[in-house]
Amino acid sequence: MAKNILAPEMRKVVVRFSGDSGDGMQLTGDMFSQSSGFAGNDLTTIPDFPAEIRAPQGTIGGVSSFQIQIGGTEIYTPGDSVDVLVVMNPAALAANLALLKPGGTIIADKDAFTPKNLKKAEYESNPLEDGTLEEFHVIQAPATSLTKEALKDLGLEMQAMTRSKNMFALGVVLYMFSRPLQNTIDFIEKKFYKKPVLVEANKRAIEAGVSFAESTEVFGRSIVIPPAKLPKGTYRNIDGNTAIAWGLLAAAENCGKNLSLSSYPITPASEILHELSARKDMGAIVFQAEDEIAAICAAIGAAFSGNLSATTTSGPGASLKSEAIGLAVIAELPLVIVNVQRAGPSTGLPTKTEQSDLNQALYGRHGDAPVVVIAASSPDDCFYYSYEAAKIAIEHVTPVILLSDTYLASGTSPWRLPENGDLKDIQVPKFKGDPGKWEPFLRQPEFLNRYWMSPGDKGFEHRNGGLEKKEITGNLTYEPLNHQKMTKIREEKIDRIASRLPELTVSGAQSGKLLVVGWGSTHGAINTAVRELLEDGEEDVGFVQFNYINPLPVNTADILGGFEQILVCELNNGQFVHYLRSKFPEFKYRQFNKIQGQPFFTSEIKAEIINTLSR
Amino acid sequence: MAKNILAPEMRKVVVRFSGDSGDGMQLTGDMFSQSSGFAGNDLTTIPDFPAEIRAPQGTIGGVSSFQIQIGGTEIYTPGDSVDVLVVMNPAALAANLALLKPGGTIIADKDAFTPKNLKKAEYESNPLEDGTLEEFHVIQAPATSLTKEALKDLGLEMQAMTRSKNMFALGVVLYMFSRPLQNTIDFIEKKFYKKPVLVEANKRAIEAGVSFAESTEVFGRSIVIPPAKLPKGTYRNIDGNTAIAWGLLAAAENCGKNLSLSSYPITPASEILHELSARKDMGAIVFQAEDEIAAICAAIGAAFSGNLSATTTSGPGASLKSEAIGLAVIAELPLVIVNVQRAGPSTGLPTKTEQSDLNQALYGRHGDAPVVVIAASSPDDCFYYSYEAAKIAIEHVTPVILLSDTYLASGTSPWRLPENGDLKDIQVPKFKGDPGKWEPFLRQPEFLNRYWMSPGDKGFEHRNGGLEKKEITGNLTYEPLNHQKMTKIREEKIDRIASRLPELTVSGAQSGKLLVVGWGSTHGAINTAVRELLEDGEEDVGFVQFNYINPLPVNTADILGGFEQILVCELNNGQFVHYLRSKFPEFKYRQFNKIQGQPFFTSEIKAEIINTLSR
Amino acid sequence: MQTDAKENKTDLTKKDFVSDQTVRWCPGCGDYMILAIMQKAFARMDHAKEEHLSVSGIGCSSRITYYLDTYGVHSIHGRAIAVATGAKLANPGLNVWVFTGDGDCMAIGGNHFIHACRRNADLNIIIFNNKIYGMTKGQSSPTTPVGLKTKTAPEGSHENPFNIGEVAIGSGATFFARVPDNNPKLLEDIMMQAYHHKGTSVIEVLQNCVIFTDGIHEQITGRDTKDDNQLVLEHGKPMIFGKDQNYGIKLNGMRLEKSALKNGTDASLVHDEGEKDPAMHLALTRMQLPGHPVAMGVIRKVEAQNYSEKVHEAIAFERETSTFKGVNDLFRSGNTWEIG
Amino acid sequence: MQTDAKENKTDLTKKDFVSDQTVRWCPGCGDYMILAIMQKAFARMDHAKEEHLSVSGIGCSSRITYYLDTYGVHSIHGRAIAVATGAKLANPGLNVWVFTGDGDCMAIGGNHFIHACRRNADLNIIIFNNKIYGMTKGQSSPTTPVGLKTKTAPEGSHENPFNIGEVAIGSGATFFARVPDNNPKLLEDIMMQAYHHKGTSVIEVLQNCVIFTDGIHEQITGRDTKDDNQLVLEHGKPMIFGKDQNYGIKLNGMRLEKSALKNGTDASLVHDEGEKDPAMHLALTRMQLPGHPVAMGVIRKVEAQNYSEKVHEAIAFERETSTFKGVNDLFRSGNTWEIG
C-alpha cells in the first residue's frame, strides 16, 4: 500500500461520494456539506450525474457522484482530484478511480461488490481483492448488511432499508472527520418531519456507520480540519441558481417593486424558474411561457408595466431571445436576462459547462444594440451579481445580461447572508415633477438614463417600441442625424456605467511578467492556481478576474498595461481574449482555452502559467 | 442665374426624377436607365420613396424619387448631388432642392405649381417665380397641359391622361441627352402589350416631351455622354434582390440540384421571395413560412434532403434565425442565409440602409459556431456573391451568410450576363464508394468538409442533429476531448476556405500612408472617392474593399501591413474595424462611421481621407 | 351591455384618447374606423386613463398604438400578445388591449395567440383581418383565401386559410366576436362586451385594405348584400337575418342550415353565447358564403378559469399564509450556521 | 386498412429499422412501445428504406430518431414540423414522420403545429403526450391538467390545458387519431392509416412517463377500466363500448351523450371519419372522463387540398408551359442591350 495521504490535521480535503443514481448520493453529499459548514470549514461542491433521467441501474452510465472540497483555508473549487472516495457499488469505483490521488482512501460498500454488479461495471474480477487498488487505502465497509441489521425492527420494506445505506456511508465519513452528529440529526428531523419512521431509520443508519468506523478503528485516528477564517456572520450553503433567484427577490424587496419572472424551462437554468415558482410567498409573479420568445416579450411587458422584470434561460433560449433583447435596447427598458450557459453550439452538450455564449451576449443582435454584460464567479456570488444586475437595470433603465453556467448552477458554496445595510440601495429613476415637463426620452444628465414611468403613473401616458425615436420626445423619426445621435447615446449610456463599477483588483504581483486573466465562473480554479504558485515563491504573476464585461471597469487598461504578457484563460474558443484584443490591441495576449464541457482544473492552469512564463 | 454646369459633352451626370407617389417616377427612372444602358453608359440608380404605403398626396411626405448617375466612365454610385432635377409638383421641389448642385438644371411641371399644391408643399409663394431658384437653370414645362393636349382624342379618362405626364418628362430628358427613342418605345410596347391604348398614350406623351424640348430650344444644345468602356457582352439593369434570386437559380442549375427557398416576408428582403415565387418556371420550390424560425428550419430540412437551400431575411428575421443557424453549424449542412440589412436595432428604420448586422453574422449564436460570411458590394455583383455563397455552402457543406442591404436591394446597376464558362462549376461532395466505408462525419482531407448524403441515397441512412457528435462516426458523445476537437475542426473547416478565395487587390497606392478600407455595399462611394483623389494627384492612398469577411482573404495581413494607417469606413458604429482589430491588433486603425440610415456620399469619404492624411 | 356613454366612473371623452401623432394609413383604409371606435369605447370604460394599456406588433394595423393616447407598446412582429400577457400578469389592474393583424397574429404570432386563448388571462385582442400583409406590400397571410393572387402567390394561393374563430375556440377561447369595419355600432358594443368579459376576448374585424385586397369582404359587408349575408347574433335572440328578416338558422344533425322563415321567428335557433360546449359556437364561426350567412357579433362568451386572476389569488394566499415577512426570513430558513 | 405485413413493395423487416444506438429511456417508459411499433410499421410501408425520413425536436420522445435506422434529423426544440415541412417540399417522394412531445409540439412548437394542420402537406406527426416535460425533469406542459403539481406549479397548475385534437381540427387538420401507448395493435393500424392519408396526419399517443406523471392516463388505459373508459372508433361502425359492449353514444342537440344500450346496436351513432364538417369529430375529441368515454382510433380522416402536392403541381405546370429552358433564357428575357 502507498503512503496514506490523509493526516490527522489537514488544511484541505476533497471527498467524493459516488453510487448508483438511485443511491441518494446528492443528498448524502448535501448533508456532509451542511455539517462541514457548521464545522466552520469553507467549501465548494459539485454534483456529477448522468444526462439520462434514469440511466440503467448499476452501470457506469448510471453513476451519480457528489464532490466536495472542504478546508480550513479559503476554498474556491471542488478540487481537481480526490482524497477520499466513497463508492456504493463497483460501477462507482470504475467511474471514479482515475480521480483519486495516489495514497487516497476508498470507502467501499463491500456488500455491493457481487458478481452481478461487477459484471455490470465491466469488471472481470473483484477490484477490492485482486490488487487493483494497491496504491490506495481501502476500507471495506459492509454497508448494506449492517444497515439492514440496524433497521430490521422498524417494519420497513427491504428496499427502503437498503436505501438507507447512504446514511451509513455518511456516518463513516462524519466519524472520519470528527464531526458531531447533532446538526445532521436536526437536518434529518426537519427533512422527514412528516415521516417519523424515516427519521428513525436514517438516524440509525448514520449511527451504524459511526459505530462501524469507531469500532473497527480503520482510520487509526480521525481527521481534524480546522475552521476557516471566514468573515463573521450567518451562513448557508447555496447553489448558483438559487442564489440568482434570491438575488432578484432581494432586489425587488429593496426597491419596493414586484418581481416578475417570465421563463421557459431549459437545462441548466430551470431551477431558477422552479425556485421562484415556489416563491409566491415572497410575491414573485412567475410566468412559464410557451417558449423563450414569449418569455422575454412577457418580461418586456412586465418591465414596461413597472415591475422588476427578469427572464432566465440557457444558450438555445438566449438565441431565441435575440430579437426581443434588441427591442429592450431601443425602448430602453430595465430588464434582467440571465443566461446559465451550457456547452454549445446548438443543443451541444446540454448538461455540461462552458463559457461560450459571451460573444452572443455582447454582439448577438441585429443593429448596434449594446447591453450591459455581467458574469458571476461562484455559486454564492451569483446572489450578489443577480442583485447587481437588477440594480443596474433599474437605475440605468437598460437591459442587463447576467452570465452564469452549469458549473455555478449546480455547484454550491457557503454564502454569508446579507445583513441590514450590506446591500446597496436601489434608486428607481422616477420623474418627480410635473408631467408636462417630462418627455418619454428625457434623460438624467449624469448617466443618460431615461426615467422609468409606467402604467398607473398619472399623466405620463406614452408609447414606446422598436422604431427609432426622436431624441428626448421619443416620437418616430427617420431623421438621419438623429439616428446617429441615438446610437451614440445608447452606447454612451452603457459606457458611463463603468464609473460606478468597482475597480479591478489584482492579486499577486501588481505588475511584471505575466497577468493571468479569467472571467466569470473560472475564478476558483485560476485563483487557486495562482495562489499556489505564489505560495511556491513565484513573484512575477498577477491575477485578475472580470465580472463586469460590458462596460469594462475603468482601470482595465491600467492593469493590463502593467504586465509584459497577458494570459486569458476561458472555457471557450477564445471569446473574451478576442474582445480584449479589439478593445486594447496594444497589449500582448496569450490564450488558454478549454472546450471540453468541463471546468478548469487548478493543475491545468498552473501548468499553463508555468509554460507561459518559460516561453 | 448661376453658370450652367451642364456641358455639351459630359463624363458623368446625375439625374433625379421626383414627384408624388402616384406620379410614376420609379417607372420613369427605370425607363431612363434602360435607355442609358442601351446608349452604352455605365450607371447606378437608387429609388427613394416614402415609408408609408400611401402617403398623403401632394405633400412632402408623399414624394417619391429616383436618382441615376450615368457616365462614359465607370459609375459606382447614384451620385452625391444632382445635375438635373425633374420635379412634377412643388412638394418634389421642396423635398429635393437641397440635393441640386449650384448651377444645376430644374425641369418643373409648371402646371402643377397651383396655389393648392404650393400650400401642401408648405410654400408661401411660387418658387418658380419668386427668385428662390436664382442659382439654378429652370425649365418650366407645361407637362400636364401639353400631355392632355396630345392625348385628348384617345378617349381616356382625365386621370389616365394626366398620369401620362411622367412620360412627357421622360421625353424632355431623353431629348436633353440626345437619346434615340426606339428602345424606349420598344419597352413601352412590351410592357403594355395587353393595352394598346396605353402604348399609344405613352408614346404620344414622350413625343410631346421631345417636341417641347426641341421646339423651345431650352437647352441650347443637347448633351452627349459618350459610351463607357465596359467589357463586351449582353447587359441588363438589375437590382440587388433580383440578382440574389438569380444567383441562386444559376447555382442550382449548375450543380443539378433543385432550389428550395424558405422565407418570411420582410423589408427590404421580400423581393427575393417574390421573384423566386414567380420562378416556378425555373423549378424553384418556394415556401412562405409562418415565421422566420419556420423558414430557416424548413431550409434546414430541404438542405438535409439534398436541395440547394436558402433562406432570406433582414435583421429582425436574422435574429430569430440565430438558434437554427447553430443547428446548421453543428450538423454541418449546406445552407445559404441571406440578410438584406436595414437600419437597426430592433425595428429601427426599416426602409433605410445600414451595415450593422455584421457582428450578428459573425457572433450571433450561442456556443462557438463559426459560419462563412460574405458581403456583396453592388446591385449586379449580388448575383455573383449569391452564386459564390451557394458554391461555398455546397462544396464545403456549411452554412454561409450573405450580407446585402437596402442600398443594394433597391439600387440598380448594369449587369453583364454570364456566358458559358463564366461561372465556376459547383462540385457536389458526394461519397462515391461503398456506403460501408462511409461515416456521417467522415471528412475530405483537404478542406475537412463532410460528404453531403441525403434521403434517396441508398445505404447512407444516418441521423444528424444538434447534439455534439463523435468525430467521424457522428454518434452522440459527451467525451470532453472530442468536443474540443470538433470545435476546432468546425473552426478550421471555415478557415481553410480562405485558400480558395480570391486575394485582395489594392487600388491606388500599394503601400504608404493610408489604406482606406470598406466592406460590402460601400464599395461605390469609397472607390469613387479614392479615384477622384488619385486623379487629383494624391499618391499615398490605397483602397481595398472586403467581400469575404469570414474567413478573410489570405493576403489580408500583408495588405494591411503595407500602410501606416488604416481608415475603416462603414455604415455602423464600428463593427468591421473591431473585427480587424481583434484579428490584427498590430496595425493602426482609424474609423469612419456613418449611422444615419443613408449610404456614404463620395464627398464625405473624400473629406475624411483628407482629414486623416493631415493628422 | 350597451350602457350610456357617461355612466362609467371616469369623465374622460373620446378626445382624451387621441394622441398628438399624425395618422398615417392610406386614405380609405378600414383601420381608421377601428381607431375611432376604440377611442370612443376607451372613454366609456371604468379604468382611469393611466390604467389603459395598448400593445401591438408590427403591421399597418399595429400602428394604432401611436394614435391612442394611452400607455402603449409597439412591440415586435407577432409578439404583442406575449408582451401583453406579461404586462397583465405584472399589473392585473390594467385594462390591456392588443391590436394585431392577420399576419402578425395568425402567422408569426400564432403560438402566442393559441396560448392566450388557452390560458384565458384577461386580455382583449382585436385582429384586423384584411387577409393580406399590408405593411410589407401584399404577401399572402394565413387568412388569404385559396386562389387569391399575391406577391408570394403570383398564380394564386395554394394554402388553406385559417378560420380565426375556429382556431381561437379550438384553442380554448372564452370570448370570440366578429364584426365588419363598417359597422361602428356593433364594433363599439363588442368592444364594451370584451372589456367586461373576464378572460381573453378575441375580436376579429373584417377590415378592408384599399391597396392590396380592396373589396375582399365586399360580398359580406357591402351595402346591398350585407343584410342577406350577415347573421348578426345577439344573446338570447333568435338567429334571424335577411333584408326582410326572412331567414333563420336551423339545426340538421350537427350542421347549421339556412332556412326561409314562413311563419314568425319560432322556427329559428336562439343564440346562447354562454353555452360552454363549443359545438354551436364553432358551427357559427364556420358558416360562410355561399349557402350560409357569415356570423357577426359575440359568438361565444363563457366563463372559465382566468389565468391572471388565478395566479394573483395564489400569490395572495401564499403571502398570507407564509411565515416569511421578507427575504431575510427566507434566507434564514432551513440550514444555516453561524461563524464568528 | 390492416394489410398483411408482407403485402407491400419492399422486403424490409422490422430489424431493418433498428439502429445501432443504445436506447436510453427510463425502464418502463411508454416511448419503447411507440418505437417498436413504428419500426414494425415502417417495414410494412411501400417506401424504400432510403426514402423514409424521421424528424424530431428535443425531449425524451424526440430521441426516437436515433433509434430508427432511417434518414433522420434530431432538430431543435419545437421545430421538427418546420424541418419536416421543408424536407417534404424539397423532396415530395419522401415518407416523412415527425416525432414530438406535448411540450415540443404544443408549447414552443405550437405555431408550426397549427400551420402544418392548416397547410395539410403530407406529414405524419406523432405526439407523445405524457402531459409533462420529461427531459427537463418535470415542468408543466400545455397539456398538464389543472391542479397537477409540477416543478413549475408547486401548488398545482393554474393553466387550462389544450385538447390536442381540438387544436388540430380547429386549425384545419384532416387526420386526427388518438391511441394509448399500451395498445400496439391500434397504434400500428393508425400508423398505417396515417401513412396512406394524403395530407397532415396527427396522432396523439397517450404516453406514460414513469418518472414524472406515472399513471396519468391510468383511468383511461388501465387494464380494468379501459373497456369502460375508451371508445375505440372504427369507420362505418357504431360507436359502442364498455366491457360488455353495452354502451353507445347518442346525439342530444349538438352534444354527445353516453347511453346504455338495451336492445342491439341500432341506438348508437355510426362513426364517419370522412365527414368534412368537423363538428362531430370535434365533439368526439372533446369527450372526457367522467361522463364520457375517451375516443380512440382514427377520429377524423378527410380529403382536402394538400399543400406539398399543390406546390409541385404548380411547378410542373409552369415548367411545362414556360419558354425558358434554363437560367440563360430567363436572364436574356426582357430588356437587355449589347456592348462591344
Ligand SMILES: Cc1ncc(C[n+]2csc(CCOP(=O)(O)OP(=O)(O)O)c2C)c(N)n1
Ligand atoms: C421579425 C419580423 N419579421 C417580418 C417583419 C416584416 N413585417 C412587418 S409587418 C408584416 C406583416 C403585416 O401583416 P399584418 O399583420 O396582416 O398587418 P397589416 O399590415 O396587414 O395590417 C411583416 C411580415 C418584421 N417587422 N419583423
Ligand SMILES: Cc1ncc(C[n+]2csc(CCOP(=O)(O)OP(=O)(O)O)c2C)c(N)n1
Ligand atoms: C430552445 C430550447 N428551449 C428549451 C429547451 C429545453 N427542453 C428540452 S426538452 C424540453 C421539453 C420536453 O418536453 P416534451 O416535448 O413534452 O418531451 P418529453 O421529454 O416529455 O418526451 C425542454 C423544455 C431546449 N432544448 N431548447
Ligand code: SF4
Ligand atoms: S396598405 Fe392596406 S392595411 Fe395598410 S394602411 Fe394601406 S389600406 Fe390600410
Ligand code: SF4
Ligand atoms: S423521464 Fe418519463 S418520458 Fe422521459 S424517458 Fe423517463 S419515463 Fe420516459
Ligand SMILES: [Mg+2]
Ligand atoms: Mg393584414
Ligand SMILES: [Mg+2]
Ligand atoms: Mg412530454
